Amino acid sequence: MDAIINAPHEFEVTPDIVDAYARDGAVMLEQPFGPEWIDGLEQAIQDIFRRYENGTYPGDIFNQDGRFEITGAIGFHPFVRRWALESRAAEFVGRVIGCKTVRLYTDKDIAFGKRGTTENATIGATSFHIDGSAWGFLGEHIPSFWLALSDVGMTKGPLVVAAGSHKKMDRLILPSPNNPDDEVAEGFLPYAAMREFLDRHDFPMKIFPARRGDVVVLNPLVVHGSIPMREAGFRVALSTRWLGEDARWRAAPIQPGSAPYAGEFAEGSPPSDEFFPVIWDSERGNVSKLTGAEARHTLTERKGKMVYKEFSRVETQNYAKIDA
Numbered sequence: 001m002d003a004i005i006n007a008p009h010e011f012e013v014t015p016d017i018v019d020a021y022a023r024d025g026a027v028m029l030e031q032p033f034g035p036e037w038i039d040g041l042e043q044a045i046q047d048i049f050r051r052y053e054n055g056t057y058p059g060d061i062f063n064q065d066g067r068f069e070i071t072g073a074i075g076f077h078p079f080v081r082r083w084a085l086e087s088r089a090a091e092f093v094g095r096v097i098g099c100k101t102v103r104l105y106t107d108k109d110i111a112f113g114k115r116g117t118t119e120n121a122t123i124g125a126t127s128f129h130i131d132g133s134a135w136g137f138l139g140e141h142i143p144s145f146w147l148a149l150s151d152v153g154m155t156k157g158p159l160v161v162a163a164g165s166h167k168k169m170d171r172l173i174l175p176s177p178n179n180p181d182d183e184v185a186e187g188f189l190p191y192a193a194m195r196e197f198l199d200r201h202d203f204p205m206k207i208f209p210a211r212r213g214d215v216v217v218l219n220p221l222v223v224h225g226s227i228p229m230r231e232a233g234f235r236v237a238l239s240t241r242w243l244g245e246d247a248r249w250r251a252a253p254i255q256p257g258s259a260p261y262a263g264e265f266a267e268g269s270p271p272s273d274e275f276f277p278v279i280w281d282s283e284r285g286n287v288s289k290l291t292g293a294e295a296r297h298t299l300t301e302r303k304g305k306m307v308y309k310e311f312s313r314v315e316t317q318n319y320a321k322i323d324a
Contacts, residue, residue, distance in 0.1 A: 011029065011030075011031065011032040011033075011088075011092075013029070013092055013095035013096055017029065017096060018095070018096060018098065021096050021097070021217060021219070023163075023164065024161065024163040024164060024206060024222075025161065025163065025164060025165060025166035025167070025218065025219035025221065025222030026159075026161040026163070026206065026208070026216055026217065026218050026219065026222055026224065027096065027216070027217055028208055028210065028214055028215065028216050029092060029096075029214065029215040029216075029217065030211075030214055031211070031213050031214060032088065032092055032213075032215055033087060033088070033089075033147075033213060035213070037083055037087055038149065038212065038213045040079050040083070041079065041080060041083055041147070041149055041238060042149045042150075042212075042236075043079070044073065044077045044079045044080050045070065045073070045080075045111050045113075045149060045236060045238065047077065048061075048070055048073060048076070048077055048111070049061075049068070049070070049113075052070075057076070058076060059071055059072035059073075059075070059076050060072065065123070065124070066114060066115045066116065066117070066123045066229075067112075067113065067114050067115075067123060067124075068111075068112075068113045068115075069110050069111070069112055069113075070110065070111040070113075071110050073110075073111055073238065074104070074240070074297060075297065080238070081294070081297055084104055084240060084279075084297070085104075085279060085286075085288035085289075085293050085294060085297065086286065086288060088286075089145060089240070090102040090104070090242065090279040090280035090286065090288075091280045091285070091286065092145075092215070092217075093143060093145055093217070093242045093244075093280075094244070094280055094281075094282060096143070096217050097140075097141050097143055097217075097244050099141050099244035099245050100245065100281055100282040100283075101244070101245060101278050101280070101281045101282075102242055102243070102244060102278070102279055102280045102281075103242065103243040103244075103247075103271055103276040103277065103278055103279060104240070104241075104242060104243070104276065104279050104293070104297060105135070105137065105142065105240075105241035105242060105243050105271075105276065110238075110239050111149075111236060111237070111238050111239075112236065112237050112238075112239060113234065113235065113236040113237075114156075114157050114229050114234070114235050114236075115233075115234045116229040116230075116231055116232045116233055116234070117232055123157065123228055123229040124228055125157070125225060125226055125227055125228040126157075126225045126226040127194075127225050128162070128194055128198065128223050128224065128225040129173075129175045129194070129223070129224070129225065130166075130169060130172065130173060130175070130220065130221050130222065130223055130224075131144050131218065131220050131241075132172060132220030132221055133172045133173060133174060133175040133188065134175045135220070135241070136249060136250065137243060137247040137248065137249060137250065137271065138172075138247070138248055138249075138250045139220070139243075139244070139246040139247040139248055140166070140219060140220065140221065140246060141243070141244025141245055141246045141247055142220045142241065142242065142243055142244065142247050143217050143218055143219060143220065143241075143242055143244075144217070144218040144220070144239050144240070144241055145215060145217055145239065145240045145241070145242060146159065146215065146216045146217075146218060146237055146238075146239045147213075147214075147215050147237060147238045147239070147240075148210040148211065148212055148213065148214050148215070148235075148237050149212060149236045149237055149238055150212050150234060150235045150236050150237075151210070151211055151212050151235070152209060152210045152235050152237065153209050154207070154209050154227070155229065155230040155231035156229055156230075156231060156233065156235045157226045157227055157228060157229040157235055158207055158208055158209045158210060158226065158227055159207070159208040159210075159216055159218075159224055159225075159226050160205055160206070160207050160208070160224060160225055160226060160227055161205070161206045161207075161208065161218070161222055161223070161224040162198060162201075162203035162204075162205060162222065162223040162224065163203055163204045163205070163206045163222075164203055164204070165197075165198075165201065165203050165221070165222050165223040166219040166220075166221035166222040166223075168197075168201055169197075169221040169222075169223070171187065171188065171189050172187060172188045172189070173188065173189045173190075173191060173193050173194050173197065174188050174189065174190055174191045175191070194223070197223070198223065203223070207227065210237075243271045243276055247270060247271055248268050248269065248270060249265040249266065249267060249268060249269045249270075249271070250267065250268070273291070274296070275296070277291035277292060277293045277296055277297075278291055278293075279291075279293055
């Protein structure tokens with residue numbers, strides 16, 4: 001099994017991919033992993049959900065209205081952790097964003113699932129948002145790595161991105177439309193500013209239908225969401241977060257990603273080797289085993305419980321500007 005999983009795979013990050021990410025804030029990597037990685041991850045998510053259903057999964061799962069979100073898969077499932085530490089995921093991240101070192105933002109791995117039924121196949125869209133608003137780190141080198149573990153065609157809720165919006169985002173917009181009366185933290189705009197921001201700039205909307213095994217890399221400041229599911233069935237994706245060279249700590253009060261590390265880091269400090277060891281660097285390749293990442297990227301050494309707040313689901317969304 002090891003030889004099969006770690007066998008060379010032909011995918012490489014090209015200059016066109018790098019240019020598209022810089023221009024649009026999002027880019028698709030088509031089939032970057034061998035099938036054994038994808039089969040193993042899909043099985044791992046199924047394992048986790050079965051453990052949740054029988055009450056033995058120790059992590060957090062949001063499960064409501066045909067939508068589920070599994071947090072902490074890297075910490076709790078050995079195969080998901082192995083993929084994060086030993087596959088080429090960190091290398092792909094580094095080459096797309098142009099960083100020489102890449103770390104794993106462990107507590108922000110989330111498996112998203114949506115299930116449409118024959119009785120009610122329409123599952124609500126994910127509202128437009130920027131990922132960076134909900135994290136304890138700030139910087140442009142903090143991409144999301146969204147990996148489809150099922151086919152996500154036009155009727156299965158694909159991602160939609162306001163192309164180029166990361167270049168115009170000069171202040172973070174709160175991630176939640178659900179609590180409009182919440183006090184706005186310093187340095188943030190209320191969620192109501194999102195619609196005005198999109199209307200003012202009239203960004204082209206790019207849709208990313210994906211095959212099982214495709215990846216979309218997202219800039220932390222790019223505005224994105226998803227189209228509602230319009231078909232009975234099921235779709236699932238694993239979204240992991242990574243830290244490049246400009247990531248700096250900010251324990252903003254609305255950022256649930258900061259909770260497990262409260263009091264650990266000084267404001268403005270880079271990610272520490274103790275909590276976020278380097279997984280890949282451009283000179284040595286994958287260094288996860290050299291840095292002790294296998295031991296650190298579990299929950300056994302965490303100082304606090306992982307915290308995640310479901311922050312972006314709404315039932316209706318205006319997609320009039322989307323050009324499919």
